[in-house]
Amino acid sequence: MSLIIVGTMAFDALETPFGKVDRIIGGSATYAAWAASNFTKSIKQVSIIGGDFPEHEIDALKQRGVAFDGVEVVKDGKSFFWSGRYHMDMNTRDSLITDLNVLAQFNPVIPESYQDCDYVMLGNLAPAVQMSVINQMKHRPKLVIMDTMNFWMSVAMDELRSVIGKVDMLLVNDGEARELTGEYSLVKAAKKIMQMGPKYLIIKKGEHGALLFYGDKIFSAPALPLEDVFDPTGAGDTFAGGFIGYLAYTGDLSFDNMKAAVIVGSALASFCVEKFGPTRLQEIGIENIDRRIDEFVSLINFEIKR
Amino acid sequence: MSLIIVGTMAFDALETPFGKVDRIIGGSATYAAWAASNFTKSIKQVSIIGGDFPEHEIDALKQRGVAFDGVEVVKDGKSFFWSGRYHMDMNTRDSLITDLNVLAQFNPVIPESYQDCDYVMLGNLAPAVQMSVINQMKHRPKLVIMDTMNFWMSVAMDELRSVIGKVDMLLVNDGEARELTGEYSLVKAAKKIMQMGPKYLIIKKGEHGALLFYGDKIFSAPALPLEDVFDPTGAGDTFAGGFIGYLAYTGDLSFDNMKAAVIVGSALASFCVEKFGPTRLQEIGIENIDRRIDEFVSLINFEIKR
Numbered sequence: 001m002s003l004i005i006v007g008t009m010a011f012d013a014l015e016t017p018f019g020k021v022d023r024i025i026g027g028s029a030t031y032a033a034w035a036a037s038n039f040t041k042s043i044k045q046v047s048i049i050g051g052d053f054p055e056h057e058i059d060a061l062k063q064r065g066v067a068f069d070g071v072e073v074v075k076d077g078k079s080f081f082w083s084g085r086y087h088m089d090m091n092t093r094d095s096l097i098t099d100l101n102v103l104a105q106f107n108p109v110i111p112e113s114y115q116d117c118d119y120v121m122l123g124n125l126a127p128a129v130q131m132s133v134i135n136q137m138k139h140r141p142k143l144v145i146m147d148t149m150n151f152w153m154s155v156a157m158d159e160l161r162s163v164i165g166k167v168d169m170l171l172v173n174d175g176e177a178r179e180l181t182g183e184y185s186l187v188k189a190a191k192k193i194m195q196m197g198p199k200y201l202i203i204k205k206g207e208h209g210a211l212l213f214y215g216d217k218i219f220s221a222p223a224l225p226l227e228d229v230f231d232p233t234g235a236g237d238t239f240a241g242g243f244i245g246y247l248a249y250t251g252d253l254s255f256d257n258m259k260a261a262v263i264v265g266s267a268l269a270s271f272c273v274e275k276f277g278p279t280r281l282q283e284i285g286i287e288n289i290d291r292r293i294d295e296f297v298s299l300i301n302f303e304i305k306r
Numbered sequence: 307m308s309l310i311i312v313g314t315m316a317f318d319a320l321e322t323p324f325g326k327v328d329r330i331i332g333g334s335a336t337y338a339a340w341a342a343s344n345f346t347k348s349i350k351q352v353s354i355i356g357g358d359f360p361e362h363e364i365d366a367l368k369q370r371g372v373a374f375d376g377v378e379v380v381k382d383g384k385s386f387f388w389s390g391r392y393h394m395d396m397n398t399r400d401s402l403i404t405d406l407n408v409l410a411q412f413n414p415v416i417p418e419s420y421q422d423c424d425y426v427m428l429g430n431l432a433p434a435v436q437m438s439v440i441n442q443m444k445h446r447p448k449l450v451i452m453d454t455m456n457f458w459m460s461v462a463m464d465e466l467r468s469v470i471g472k473v474d475m476l477l478v479n480d481g482e483a484r485e486l487t488g489e490y491s492l493v494k495a496a497k498k499i500m501q502m503g504p505k506y507l508i509i510k511k512g513e514h515g516a517l518l519f520y521g522d523k524i525f526s527a528p529a530l531p532l533e534d535v536f537d538p539t540g541a542g543d544t545f546a547g548g549f550i551g552y553l554a555y556t557g558d559l560s561f562d563n564m565k566a567a568v569i570v571g572s573a574l575a576s577f578c579v580e581k582f583g584p585t586r587l588q589e590i591g592i593e594n595i596d597r598r599i600d601e602f603v604s605l606i607n608f609e610i611k612r
Contacts, residue, residue: 187531187533220605226491302566304569
């Protein structure tokens with residue numbers, strides 16, 4: 001089934017303890033589309049780019065089934081640019097440069113050809129932009145998931161809470177869940193967030209995996225223990241794209257299938273961090289993903305003799 | 307099969323965000339014995355206490371099958387006393403008072419009646435004390451596991467490395483694994499630690515669960531997401547006691563059974579933190595543990611449609 005992905009398509013300059021790149025494509029919608037397109041060939045991208053965004057990168061995504069009708073191209077504008085440096089722990093980073101460029105004028109228009117979509121992923125963006133997309137949908141999609149970040153909690157908490165009240169699922173990391181609710185316990189934080197509106201919640205914990213909440217149910221997914229996390233940029237977007245791509249492919253919104261989707265998202269994210277930018281995601285296919293999922297199975301599989 | 311537990315039996319004064327207690331029994335060997343005695347009724351305790359250690363606490367352990375021949379009682383001495391205050395995150399704490407008391411003269415003697423034991427747990431103690439126990443064993447036990455803490459890395463690294471070189475398994479937390487090896491990646495740290503001698507390694511990650519390493523194999527166990535961690539004191543010792551108690555009961559040292567033992571230890575630890583001190587461990591039975599293990603199964607169980 002069709003999937004709308006809303007987010008940034010950008011350039012990043014990245015520095016990790018393992019090296020640096022000056023200019024590589026990035027953006028939440030880029031990572032999410034690469035991840036999701038392993039499962040569904042009907043992806044409707046919503047973003048804004050400058051004339052500088054590489055044609056061959058667009059073509060590569062189109063070949064994966066990604067529609068660009070909803071991607072505004074500002075010919076004489078520059079794409080969003082972000083530059084960051086990761087600390088040794090790879091969980092914390094300094095933003096060095098944030099040039100919004102064309103993103104400053106992002107006012108997404110959902111094309112008529114996108115209106116049949118049942119699955120919507122709202123990547124991390126200004127809450128007002130996320131809300132505008134929801135309001136443009138003529139029928140209620142089966143599943144709307146949203147990502148956000150702590151920045152919006154500081155500058156636009158009211159708008160953020162309004163959007164959270166409209167979606168089916170929120171994805172945040174553990175620090176953001178705590179900041180959003182004032183609760184240290186993630187179980188308590190999850191309850192408060194689900195009281196804000198979303199039926200489902202995913203709390204991402206980086207190298208410690210992710211938790212999926214639905215009512216009183218909790219699913220705990222591990223992260224694959226890796227020798228090196230080469231570049232964590234985009235891992236969260238890749239997780240979200242793999243997660244919702246798998247749901248769109250299976251068309252099954254049961255809690256059991258959501259658990260499977262969390263593992264699929266985790267598997268995709270474990271590839272993402274192996275190389276700079278989306279490089280590794282562009283190399284892998286479904287066979288690689290299947291093998292990685294098997295690694296997750298053997299990582300957590302146990303049987304108790306009683 | 308019989309199990310030797312070496313460690314402290316003590317008094318603790320504890321302060322957490324949820325309350326405080328001025329004087330409650332504690333100590334690594336106390337927690338470990340309560341946990342292990344759910345599975346094996348042949349536990350040989352090795353410790354040192356003062357005349358102030360409550361008789362009824364000793365009797366309660368004896369009724370669980372814990373032998374005290376190896377526990378030295380210094381009638382006119384005071385038991386080890388530790389006082390600590392936990393921060394809001396429950397992962398960090400300040401030591402307020404550490405009165406070694408009789409622990410300063412701890413020179414464990416392994417009684418002849420303990421020599422048939424195949425399982426040995428060395429709780430966190432001075433490495434020289436741990437080594438003395440190993441050297442007193444007339445035949446090599448099937449499994450010797452040891453706990454330690456970062457303090458010994460600062461003051462007795464050479465002795466610590468010698469003991470690590472003699473045991474089958476080391477249990478440390480993630481920070482200690484990093485400090486011991488200088489590696490941030492836990493996978494790399496694990497390889498370095500296993501090169502020091504132990505065939506097996508468990509890295510405890512508190513609310514994020516635990517990792518079991520053996521050669522190239524890794525098992526990831528979640529922690530049960532809890533609304534409140536009331537008092538984390540003794541959770542690591544309880545984990546270790548439940549782990550080795552289950553192994554001693556099953557007598558099966560395969561990697562598959564070690565994975566099960568990690569879940570059993572995690573289940574026990576999840577009870578430990580529900581009340582101050584070992585209170586909760588003294589209340590529960592095998593039925594509670596079985597139900598808790600079922601919660602672990604549903605927490606991580608998934609199936610992928612391919």
